[in-house]
Amino acid sequence: MIITAYMTRALQLLTKSTKKAEVERAEELGEDRDEIPIAETPLEDESRLTSAAGSTVALLNLSAPPRAQEPVSIAGRQSDPPSRDEEQSPDPGLMMRRQVPPPPARCRIWAAHISNRIDILTYALILLFVGIPVFFGAGYSMPLHLCVNVLAYFGASAIPHSWRRFLHPVIVSAFATAVTIYVFGLMRGQGLPETLHEYRTGLKYLQLWEGARADGGEKPGAGDMLGTVLDASIVALALPMFQYRRELKEHFLAIVVPNVLLSVGTLFSQPYICYVLGISPQRSLAFAARSLTLALAIPAVENLKGDHDTIAAVAIMSGVVGALVGQKMLDWLKIPDDDYVTRGVTLGANSSAVATALLLRTDPRAAALSSLSMSLFGAITVLFTSIPPMTAVIRSLVGL
Template sequence: MIFAANVTQGLRWILHHVQRVPTTRRDEDIEEPEEVRPVQSFRPNHVTELTRMPMALMIPSTIRSISSISLGGLARSTPQADDAEENSQTAIASPMPSTDPLPLPRAQIWAISITRNLNFTIWSTVFIFIGIPVFYTTGYVMPVHLSLCVLVYLVSMRVPPRYRQYLHPVIVSALITVLGIWALAASRGDSLKTGLHQFKPGVDYLYLWGNPGTSSRPGAGDILSTALDASIVALSLPMYQYRRELRQHFLLIMIPNALMSVGSLFAYPSVCFAIGIRPQRSLAMASRSITLALALPATQNLGGDVNTVASVGVRSGILGVLMGQRLLTWLKVREGEGITLGSNSAAIVTALLLETDPRAAALSSLSMSILGTTTVLLTSIPPISQVIRLLV
C-alpha cells in the first residue's frame, strides 16, 4: 500500500496533475446558476407557513392571517375596528374539531412492515418452509445454506455504522454462516468439513456449461460465486460514468498496477517460501491483492492453493476497509486514494467507496481490474509461470 501510494503521488507530480478533477460530471448534479433561478417573491411569514401546514389546519390559519392583516393594518385607528378584531380573535380562539389523523388499520400497518422488511421476509420464508424441510427429507443443502447466508448478511447490515467499522458485515456474516453450517451438519451427524464441501462442491455455471448432462447439483457457494462474477462486471457502471476522469488518469492507474503485479508475482512466493510456508500456499500469496474473481484463475495457473488465496484475499479487503484510509491519512496521501486502496483491497473497499466517494470508487474498480487482468495474463504465459514455480 505504501509503494502504491508513493508511486501514484510521484507520477501525479511528474504528469502535472495537481488540481483535482470535479467529483462528478452528471448533468443532474450541476447546480443551476444564480441568475436563472426564479426569484421568490416576498410573503409574510404567516402566509409562507401555510404551505407547510396540513390541509385540515390551513383554513383556520388562513382566517387568522386575513383577520390580522385586514383588522390590524387597515382599520387599526377606529374603535369599531378594535371591537371587530376582538370579536374575530374570540371566534377563532373557540375550540375547533380535533384534526389528529385517524389510526391506520391493522392490515395497513402489517403491509407497511412487510414492505420495509421484504427481503428478510422472503428469505425467512425460504429458510423455514423450503430449506429446512428439503434438507431433512432429501439431504440437499443448497436452499437452507443459501437462505442462511442471505439472512445473516441482512442482519449484519443492521449493525450501527459506528460499530460496523470494526464489525464488518463480511466478518460477521462469514463467522455466523460457518457456525450455522456446522450446526446443520452436526444435526445430521456430519462434520464441519463435510458441511463446507456441501456448501461449495464446485458445480458453478462454468462446470454446468462444460458438463451439460451432469447430475451434480450446485451448492450455495457455487451460486454466490456465480453472482460474484456478475457483480465484478457490474463495476463497469461507475467506470463508465467517470470515463473522462479515467482517461485523464490512465497512466496514473496503469503504471503502479503493472509494477505491483510483477512485484507480487516474484516477491511474495519467494518471501513466503523463505519463512517456511508450503509451496502451494506460497504461490497463492502472489494473488492476495486481487479481487477473488480474478485471483482464483491466476492461482490455478500457478498451481497454488485456491483456498488460501480466497482466505487471504478476503482478509486483505477487510483490512483495507478497517485500516486503509487511516494509513493513507498517516502517510499524508491526499490524492490517489481510489488507486491505492483498489490495488490492495480490491472489491470490498470499492464497495465502501461507492457510498463515500463514487469518483474514487471508479478509479478503484479500474485499478483492481488492471491489476487482476495483468496478473492473470502473466500467469497464463507458460515460461513466466514456470519461473515463478521455480522460486518455491
C-alpha cells in the same frame, strides 16, 4: 499500500495531472447554472398557478369561526350586552378544537412492516418450508445454505455504523454462516470439511449451462451459486468506469504504471517471503494473488497450482482489512482528500472489490479508478501466470 500511494502521487506530480476535487465533484451534482431564484423570471402561466395555489392554501389555513354562545352563558343581565373582555377572551372550552387525524389501521401498520422486510421474510419462508425439508429429506444442502448466507448478511448489515469499523458485515456474515451450516451438518452427522465441501463443490451454474456434469455427479452448492453471481458483479463495475471515462484517460499513466509494477513485484516477492517464513509451498503460491478479487484470484492460483482454500480466505481478508483501515492509512500518509486518483488506485490495487464497493457510496469518481485499477491488476497477474516459463520461475522460488 504505502508504495502504491506514493508512486501514484509522484506520477501525478510529474505529469502535472493533479486536480482539485471541489471543481470536479461539482460536476457530479449537475450542470453549472444560476441557482439564485430572483434571477429566474417565472412564466405567466406559472405565476398564475402559483397565485392560485397560494390563495387556496390561504383559504385552507383559515381558522373556523367560534361557536355561537348560548344566552344563559353570557355574563350580566340579559338586557346588557357582553363586556369587551368577554368578547376578546371567549371560553376555551367553547372554541373549536384542532382535529387530529385518526391513527392508521392495524392492517396498514403490518403492511408497512412486511413491505420493508419483504426480502428477509421471503428467505426465511424458503428456509423453513424448502431449505430444511430438502436438507434432511433429500440430502441437498444448497437451498438451506443459500438462505442462511443471505439472512446472515441481512443481520450483519443491521450492525450500527459505529461498530462496523471492528465488525465488518462481510466478516460477521461469513462467520455466522459457517457456524450455522456447521450446526446443521452436525445434525446430519457431518464434519466441518464435508459441510464446507457441500457449500462449494466447484461446479458453477455456467458449467451446468454448458452441459458439464449435468447428468449425475455433484450438484452445485450455495457458494457456487454466489460465485456465479460474483462474476456478473465484476462486469457491473464497468458502469462507473464508463461514466468517468474522461478521468481515466487523463490519468492513464498514474493508473497503469503502478499496477504493472506492483503486479509483477507481488508475483515474485509474496510467495518467496511466505516460503521463507515457513509457510508451505502451495499456500505460499496462493499469496501471489492476495490483492486480487476472488473471481480473478482463483484462476491465477490455478495457473500456479497453489492452494484454493488459502487464496479464498486471504483475498477476502485483504479486501476487508483494506476497507477498514485503508482510508485511515491514506490520511496518515498525508494524501489529500481531494486526490481521488491516489485513493482510488491504492484501494483498488490492494483491496479489490470490497474497497471499490465502499468508494461507490463515498466517492464515485475514486470508485471508477478503483474498479479499473483492480481489474488491471488482476488481468496482468492472470496474464503473467498463464505464461509457462514465468510460472516455472515463480514455483522455483518456493522450492517446486
